Amino acid sequence: MLLAFHEIENPTLVKINYKARRNKNGNTAQSIFTEEHKELVKEGEEWMKDTSGSCMLVAALIAAVAFAAAFTVPGGNISDSHSSKNGTPVFLGKTSFTVFAVANAFAFFSSIT
Template sequence: MMIGDSSNWNYVKAIKFLNESALIAARLGIYEVVNEILKAYIRSVSFTDELGHHMLSFAVLSRQEKVFNLVYQVCHPMVRDQLTMWKNNIGVTILHMAGVLAPSSEIPGAALQMQRELQWFKTVEDLFHPSLQRKHDFSGKTAREVFTETHDALVEKGEKLMKDTATSCSVVAALIITIVFTAAFTVPGGIDSQGKPIFFRELSFKSLPSLLP
């Protein structure tokens, strides 16, 4: 996608033609489109939708790591601070958004998904000064409280999966031990009607003195 040189764009033109595309690309994680738009008009990083969401907040909410890194790196430090301190119309910061469980995930398994969610939350949290990490939204919740509440079901699912896996492993281990134990104490070739090993007179059998009667 070639949008053109930055000299071709001003605020009025950019807000009209690039705003919607920039936000959609950020939400869907289309890195190439976001990159071209930012190169054409860097101030598009501050464009918002009707709810006040910008590219960085969409990247955080949708777990678009590449877009998040791109937007964060190209921003001027002052703009970066403004974006991280941003709140929407219900007092939600991008840290609160990082605390909300992702609507879908390509990561298989609740345990791995939970690990990924924790890593993502910590990445965003590290951008904030400790005093800002404790900010409340309009419902009185901190980002960590939002994370805990929205991930409860995932934690329970992960715990159940781990317990089921442990139980399955225990059953398999017990079966293996039983088979090995049985094989170790079974006379090779079996025994005859008189209770003597069938291969008793075989030289190879006599090399196993522990099995001789």
């Protein structure tokens, strides 16, 4: 909202000496603008609160899914107790697994920041 008023204050649109002028009620242009747009400010604040709440919910869901996916890797783990690779992911070393791991890490870290 204030940005809109700054556009009006542009010296090419309004002469500089007009900024300080007052109307017959003693109000400047900025005070009138602020008074006329109080409801818009309230609506903007309410919208911002609602949006931030929604974003927090989505971020929490993404973090939960990414955290769970880190422990339940695609393809599962090797479960041969006689193998030295016991417990390692089946697809370890494959490009698709690397893409999964990087994407999962990115999703997790971006959702918690």
